[in-house]
Amino acid sequence: MFRKSAAVTLILVMLSGCTAAKVPKQALDLSPEDISNKQLQTKFFETTDEKMILSASAGLLQDLGFNLDESCPDLGLVTCSKNRSAVVTGQVVGAVVVAILFGVAVPIDKEQKIRASLVTRPVGEKSDRVAVRLTIQRVVWNDRNMVSKAETVNDPQIYQEFFNKLAQSIFLEAHDI
Amino acid sequence: MKMSRCLALLLGAVMLVSMFGCQAASRNQIMAASASQVELRNYQSRRFETENKEKTLRTVISTLQDLGFIIDKADMVLGSVSGTKLGGYSLRMTVTVRPKAQNQMLVRANAQYNITAVEDPEPYQQFFASLEKSMFLTAHMDE
Numbered sequence: 242m243f244r245k246s247a248a249v250t251l252i253l254v255m256l257s258g259c260t261a262a263k264v265p266k267q268a269l270d271l272s273p274e275d276i277s278n279k280q281l282q283t284k285f286f287e288t289t290d291e292k293m294i295l296s297a298s299a300g301l302l303q304d305l306g307f308n309l310d311e312s313c314p315d316l317g318l319v320t321c322s323k324n325r326s327a328v329v330t331g332q333v334v335g336a337v338v339v340a341i342l343f344g345v346a347v348p349i350d351k352e353q354k355i356r357a358s359l360v361t362r363p364v365g366e367k368s369d370r371v372a373v374r375l376t377i378q379r380v381v382w383n384d385r386n387m388v389s390k391a392e393t394v395n396d397p398q399i400y401q402e403f404f405n406k407l408a409q410s411i412f413l414e415a416h417d418i
Numbered sequence: 419m420k421m422s423r424c425l426a427l428l429l430g431a432v433m434l435v436s437m438f439g440c441q442a443a444s445r446n447q448i449m450a451a452s453a454s455q456v457e458l459r460n461y462q463s464r465r466f467e468t469e470n471k472e473k474t475l476r477t478v479i480s481t482l483q484d485l486g487f488i489i490d491k492a493d494m495v496l497g498s499v500s501g502t503k504l505g506g507y508s509l510r511m512t513v514t515v516r517p518k519a520q521n522q523m524l525v526r527a528n529a530q531y532n533i534t535a536v537e538d539p540e541p542y543q544q545f546f547a548s549l550e551k552s553m554f555l556t557a558h559m560d561e
Binding site for chain 2: 262263264265266268269270271275276278279282311313315316317318320356357358360362374376377378380391392393
């Protein structure tokens with residue numbers, strides 16, 4: 242009896258593996274959170290020179306160790322990425338403790354790919370300002386080569402730091418330093 | 419006894435078929451399309467009253483960013499933009515902008531949710547609702 246029901250369950254699982262999952266409703270719905278993220282990710286610069294802002298941004302991303310993947314200056318886009326270690330001491334210690342106490346190996350984060358995409362856009366009635374918007378995502382793999390995190394980074398501190406550095410970088414670019 | 423053996427054989431056969439069903443179909447995925455191509459194009463597309471391709475593309479980019487996508491690629495000549503949204507899932511979207519009739523741009527979107535094509539009208543309706551809003555806003559901000 243048990244075997245039969247197990248077989249039936251297995252068949253159901255196999256069949257359902259072929260059917261599609263649906264897009265979550267909130268995925269394409271503009272939420273108040275999206276709007277506050279936009280403010281966080283955007284900074285305006287008083288200039289008409291969009292290309293200068295874009296190349297200063299690309300320079301800064303290189304300073305931060307990103308490799309450029311794609312660019313489209315006509316539309317003000319630069320995308321870049323970097324692969325880095327994702328090992329966190331606390332998690333490793335936790336895994337060791339669990340292994341000692343229970344004899345179970347817990348997967349720990351090993352590697353991450355960080356992707357950043359930066360878009361510039363002239364704004365204002367006379368297009369006399371340039372909006373710069375940065376968005377960052379990361380995917381983390383654990384030591385079993387499985388994805389443990391796939392997320393958008395919305396940490397205000399990261400964006401503030403980036404834009405402070407960008408302001409400096411634009412200043413240097415403008416003064417040819 | 420005989421009956422249960424028959425049943426076990428039958429179950430085994432169904433299991434094998436369902437396994438092969440998935441495997442044989444996996445190469446078919448290359449050229450797989452939804453049953454109705456016309457219908458699919460219909461709800462993946464919208465026309466906008468503008469002749470400014472660049473502005474339309476830039477509005478598409480900012481709408482995708484507003485929705486939490488990061489922009490992977492953009493091309494002015496092809497009029498295409500691709501972006502990815504991650505949040506425990508992966509939603510990938512490609513949007514193309516083509517001049518249609520005079521003073522009209524055809525915007526077409528297609529999306530992939532994890533490993534399946536999005537063929538449900540609702541996500542596209544949501545995307546175009548956001549795009550329409552920002553198209554309206556930019557049109558009234560700049561003109």
